[in-house]
Amino acid sequence: MLQLRGSTKDFxxxxxxxxxxxxxxxxxxxxxxxEKYAYILKENTGTNLPxxxxxxxxxxxxxxxxxxHKNWFHIPQYMDYMEAGDIINFKDDGSIWAIFRxxxxxxxxxxxxxxxxxxxxxxxPPKSKEDSWLLERAMEAIELIPRDTVRMGFxxxxxxxxxxxxxxxxxxxxxxxxxxxxxILSNGRAFSDPEYARLLHKxxxxxxxxxxxxxxxxxxIHNYVVQSEDAFDETIQGILNLKxxxxxxxxxIVIHKQTIGRLVETCEYISRNLLFVDHVALMGLExxxxxxxxLPDLWIDPFDYKDTLSQAVAVLxxxxxxxxxxxxxxxxxxxxxxxxxxxxxxxxxNEYLDECxxxxxxxxxxxxxxxxxxxxxxxHIKAFS
Amino acid sequence: MSSSLNFxxxxxxxxxxxxxxxxxxxxxxxxxxxxxxxxxxxxIPKKDSTIDNYEDFEIEFRNEVLDQELRIEIANKxxxxxxLILAFAFSKxxxxxxx
Amino acid sequence: xxxxxxxNFFENTNESYELLPFRFARINGRxxxxxxxxxxxxxxxxxxxxxxxxTLPNDSDDYLNLRSLHFIxxxxxxxxxxxxxxxxxxxxxxYSNLTSLHMFVISLRCEHSCPYCQVSRQSDDKLAFDMxxxxxxxxxxxxxxxxxxxxxxxxxGGEPLLNFDTLKFIVHDAKxxxxxxxxxxxxxxxxxxxxITDEIxxxxxxxxxxxxxxxDGPASLHNHNRPRPGNNSYELATEGIKKVREKLGFDKVxxxxxxxxxxLDDPRIIIDEYLKQGFSGIFLRPLSPYGFxxxxxxxxxxxxxxxxxxxxxxxxxxxEINKSGVHFREFYSATILxxxxxxxxxxxxxxxxxxxIGIGGIVxxxxxxxxxxxxxxxxxxxxxxxxxxxxxATDNFKDVFLSDKLLDPLEQSMTTSAPxxxxxxxxxxxxxxxxxxxxxxxxxxxxKAESDFCYRNYNTFSYLLDTYDSNLETRSIFESWIN
Numbered sequence: 001m002l003q004l005r006g007s008t009k010d011f012x013x014x015x016x017x018x019x020x021x022x023x024x025x026x027x028x029x030x031x032x033x034x035e036k037y038a039y040i041l042k043e044n045t046g047t048n049l050p051x052x053x054x055x056x057x058x059x060x061x062x063x064x065x066x067x068x069h070k071n072w073f074h075i076p077q078y079m080d081y082m083e084a085g086d087i088i089n090f091k092d093d094g095s096i097w098a099i100f101r102x103x104x105x106x107x108x109x110x111x112x113x114x115x116x117x118x119x120x121x122x123x124x125p126p127k128s129k130e131d132s133w134l135l136e137r138a139m140e141a142i143e144l145i146p147r148d149t150v151r152m153g154f155x156x157x158x159x160x161x162x163x164x165x166x167x168x169x170x171x172x173x174x175x176x177x178x179x180x181x182x183x184i185l186s187n188g189r190a191f192s193d194p195e196y197a198r199l200l201h202k203x204x205x206x207x208x209x210x211x212x213x214x215x216x217x218x219x220x221i222h223n224y225v226v227q228s229e230d231a232f233d234e235t236i237q238g239i240l241n242l243k244x245x246x247x248x249x250x251x252x253i254v255i256h257k258q259t260i261g262r263l264v265e266t267c268e269y270i271s272r273n274l275l276f277v278d279h280v281a282l283m284g285l286e287x288x289x290x291x292x293x294x295l296p297d298l299w300i301d302p303f304d305y306k307d308t309l310s311q312a313v314a315v316l317x318x319x320x321x322x323x324x325x326x327x328x329x330x331x332x333x334x335x336x337x338x339x340x341x342x343x344x345x346x347x348x349x350n351e352y353l354d355e356c357x358x359x360x361x362x363x364x365x366x367x368x369x370x371x372x373x374x375x376x377x378x379x380h381i382k383a384f385s
Numbered sequence: 386m387s388s389s390l391n392f393x394x395x396x397x398x399x400x401x402x403x404x405x406x407x408x409x410x411x412x413x414x415x416x417x418x419x420x421x422x423x424x425x426x427x428x429i430p431k432k433d434s435t436i437d438n439y440e441d442f443e444i445e446f447r448n449e450v451l452d453q454e455l456r457i458e459i460a461n462k463x464x465x466x467x468x469l470i471l472a473f474a475f476s477k478x479x480x481x482x483x484x
Numbered sequence: 485x486x487x488x489x490x491x492n493f494f495e496n497t498n499e500s501y502e503l504l505p506f507r508f509a510r511i512n513g514r515x516x517x518x519x520x521x522x523x524x525x526x527x528x529x530x531x532x533x534x535x536x537x538x539t540l541p542n543d544s545d546d547y548l549n550l551r552s553l554h555f556i557x558x559x560x561x562x563x564x565x566x567x568x569x570x571x572x573x574x575x576x577x578x579y580s581n582l583t584s585l586h587m588f589v590i591s592l593r594c595e596h597s598c599p600y601c602q603v604s605r606q607s608d609d610k611l612a613f614d615m616x617x618x619x620x621x622x623x624x625x626x627x628x629x630x631x632x633x634x635x636x637x638x639x640x641g642g643e644p645l646l647n648f649d650t651l652k653f654i655v656h657d658a659k660x661x662x663x664x665x666x667x668x669x670x671x672x673x674x675x676x677x678x679x680i681t682d683e684i685x686x687x688x689x690x691x692x693x694x695x696x697x698x699x700d701g702p703a704s705l706h707n708h709n710r711p712r713p714g715n716n717s718y719e720l721a722t723e724g725i726k727k728v729r730e731k732l733g734f735d736k737v738x739x740x741x742x743x744x745x746x747x748l749d750d751p752r753i754i755i756d757e758y759l760k761q762g763f764s765g766i767f768l769r770p771l772s773p774y775g776f777x778x779x780x781x782x783x784x785x786x787x788x789x790x791x792x793x794x795x796x797x798x799x800x801x802x803x804e805i806n807k808s809g810v811h812f813r814e815f816y817s818a819t820i821l822x823x824x825x826x827x828x829x830x831x832x833x834x835x836x837x838x839x840x841i842g843i844g845g846i847v848x849x850x851x852x853x854x855x856x857x858x859x860x861x862x863x864x865x866x867x868x869x870x871x872x873x874x875x876x877a878t879d880n881f882k883d884v885f886l887s888d889k890l891l892d893p894l895e896q897s898m899t900t901s902a903p904x905x906x907x908x909x910x911x912x913x914x915x916x917x918x919x920x921x922x923x924x925x926x927x928x929x930x931x932k933a934e935s936d937f938c939y940r941n942y943n944t945f946s947y948l949l950d951t952y953d954s955n956l957e958t959r960s961i962f963e964s965w966i967n
Contacts, residue, residue, distance in 0.1 A: 217552040219560035236563040473569030
């Protein structure tokens with residue numbers, strides 16, 4: 001698993017607060033552009049550092065011992081994945097944050113850790129501390145993100161906590177990155193206010209999707225999973241208001257012991273009442289955050305529910321609702337969901353067990369979350385011959 | 386074997402009896418009259434159909450009256466919300482073209 | 485330390501719930517409930533009584549399912565009302581595009597003399613019984629002037645291929661006029677294939693025209709139903725099917741059966757014939773009363789009861805075929821199941837309320853008269869022009885579609901307000917048939933307690949739903965038919 005945030009004691013900077021830069025390895029980058037970039041010195045290049053860059057970074061600390069440059073950072077070994085095109089936020093206390101990775105298939109921006117829900121399986125446990133600087137960083141990053149980025153996401157906590165400021169973020173994306181599709185993960189409840197939905201609609205972003213969890217057709221179950229009374233109706237209302245204004249909506253269902261019992265009924269409910277949603281994501285459990293604390297109430301071996309999963313996918317397919325199965329290993333699902341099976345969408349995955357090394361379909365399989373390798377995974381992992 | 390069915394007018398609604406009569410109108414007609422305490426339904430079978438067993442017929446008919454009473458009760462309890470739902474369906478608000 | 489509230493904290497503490505509109509029917513010892521938009525639920529009598537009394541326990545599975553299915557709602561699910569409104573609107577919006585099927589009767593002439601046919605003329609008098617280019621052109625204008633984005637032009641008769649010239653004229657005229665309009669145009673010829681030639685086939689291939697023909701069963705049955713000089717209707721039809729498949733493509737020809745009294749004897753031999761001819765399914769068509777009741781006066785002899793037995797036997801036989809691994813559909817059942825299980829309109833004009841006459845399909849007769857349906861045209865041939873809704877010489881689209889001649893039968897036959905229909909558990913799946921009821925009783929609505937249309941539909945819906953719900957193997961076969 002990649003560590004996106006790190007720090008170094010070996011650095012020098014002349015700025016106060018933070019500086020966000022794009023990594024470059026191009027020593028002949030035109031001079032006027034260089035101040036937006038951090039020059040990365042890889043192991044075997046010469047020690048003659050080109051002038052004018054916003055900062056200089058290297059894994060090799062000795063490079064900077066004789067340097068005249070004011071802003072340089074010695075990158076810790078665990079951040080050696082950094083490369084040209086990545087957007088890094090440097091702080092005056094030596095902390096380094098890889099906020100955007102050019103090589104990642106998908107980048108997600110954490111906008112806040114505050115949330116009005118408290119999901120049993122939350123992978124980003126809520127904190128109440130004021131953290132709007134996260135939104136500010138994201139807004140800054142938008143100006144630096146390459147325009148050919150295909151898709152990226154914004155999550156939390158609950159991003160709608162920012163009210164109009166979140167809408168401003170969508171507007172900025174539209175302005176700076178008109179070709180980039182954006183996903184916003186939200187419990188959708190703020191959109192139960194039609195005025196808020198209208199604000200989003202007015203921005204007219206060409207490809208913005210709100211990804212909203214709906215864990216059951218039974219309100220009591222949904223409310224229990226998200227730990228909030230009255231969540232269900234407001235969530236439905238939010239979805240309806242967004243669709244009434246032609247906004248894209250994805251419904252997310254995390255599959256675990258509390259949601260598996262009525263997974264098929266929930267998909268039937270969606271097929272009857274929310275037929276117009278743009279996508280349904282059926283997701284396997286990540287063993288981080290609150291999941292570990294609630295594991296006995298949540299854990300069910302995916303192998304044991306694979307037939308139910310097949311049924312659920314069949315219901316959605318039959319009703320021609322686009323759907324995908326995420327975060328499962330190929331040997332834990334039935335062949336009939338393979339058409340809807342997705343590798344993975346983040347760098348938190350693509351780890352494998354020893355058993356997987358003998359597997360003939362390893363390259364088709366998404367593998368595991370590192371948290372699953374570490375803490376809990378299916379007992380039925382078996383290589384395909 | 387009786388060709389007349391009586392219903393206690395305190396417990397049974399005339400509307401339910403009439404509706405039940407309509408259900409059986411392919412087989413018979415009912416002549417309905419009323420006294421102080423009952424509705425009296427005289428069964429007039431249709432020419433080209435026969436009611437072989439009046440006991441079975443009575444059971445069928447009485448059950449149908451009960452079902453019609455149930456339908457009336459459901460309608461009373463739901464007509465209001467039905468109008469609300471239809472009003473929404475025909476309003477301009479909410480979902481536009483979900484083609 | 486994170487504090488999580490237990491499941492019982494989120495329990496439904498409501499003592500009461502609200503009933504949402506629903507209807508019920510008793511089928512095979514169970515009770516079927518259907519809600520405002522036709523979503524269904526099978527249950528027991530005690531549950532129904534408890535449900536209506538307001539005593540259904542809110543932690544029972546029945547409660548949870550009935551609430552998700554929008555038979556009840558409580559303070560956790562007020563969104564149910566809005567959702568029902570949206571679903572109602574979705575169902576109704578299926579009708580907003582109006583007429584998509586336009587039937588052009590381009591000739592009454594026919595070399596067959598089928599006893600149940602009212603319209604055809606054994607004649608060579610083209611002037612008397614063929615549609616002129618002038619009338620055809622007006623019909624094309626009329627068809628293209630409506631709001632439907634999709635127009636299917638179906639050539640009928642008599643035998644439409646006997647007036648191939650007008651057929652070609654219409655195809656050319658429609659395509660030319662449609663260039664400026666941009667509708668999705670398609671063509672199909674309803675022909676007995678007895679007079680098909682290579683020239684006609686080439687033309688159909690060039691213009692992507694499909695063929696719909698009659699196949700009543702094996703030779704003995706088919707030729708008995710459909711006499712012609714030489715008594716070779718079956719041979720010509722099956723040869724014609726081969727030719728169309730070779731020239732136009734395997735799926736470019738479909739076949740329909742006409743269900744006569746003789747057909748009702750054994751559906752299996754008809755199904756076997758369709759299998760033999762390589763068709764992917766069959767439409768077990770309901771009886772039409774017009775040919776029988778009116779011309780031969782034999783309708784009541786093999787009315788709806790016998791047809792229903794025919795249908796059940798046929799369907800069971802087809803299910804066995806499917807279980808043996810052969811994918812073979814029964815299209816009538818598939819159409820009904822699509823109505824029951826989805827909010828989509830399967831486009832079957834005979835099972836719609838408001839009725840499909842005029843607003844689903846429309847007929848332009850050879851002489852310029854406009855009819856609300858094919859059956860309406862047949863009634864006119866027998867002297868009753870109740871369903872003649874206009875004339876191409878004098879009327880435009882608006883004249884016809886706003887006329888009382890069309891609106892009266894539509895309005896009076898609507899099931900939402902009809903006695904029996906308005907309380908029927910199957911009303912959301914059913915339709916109105918003002919032509920049938922008018923032909924058999926003299927009024928557009930009819931009396932459903934005595935109506936063969938009602939008998940047939942009520943029993944078909946009961947049977948299909950009960951079977952779908954209680955047998956998993958059959959259910960998956962049915963589901964494969966409605967995709």
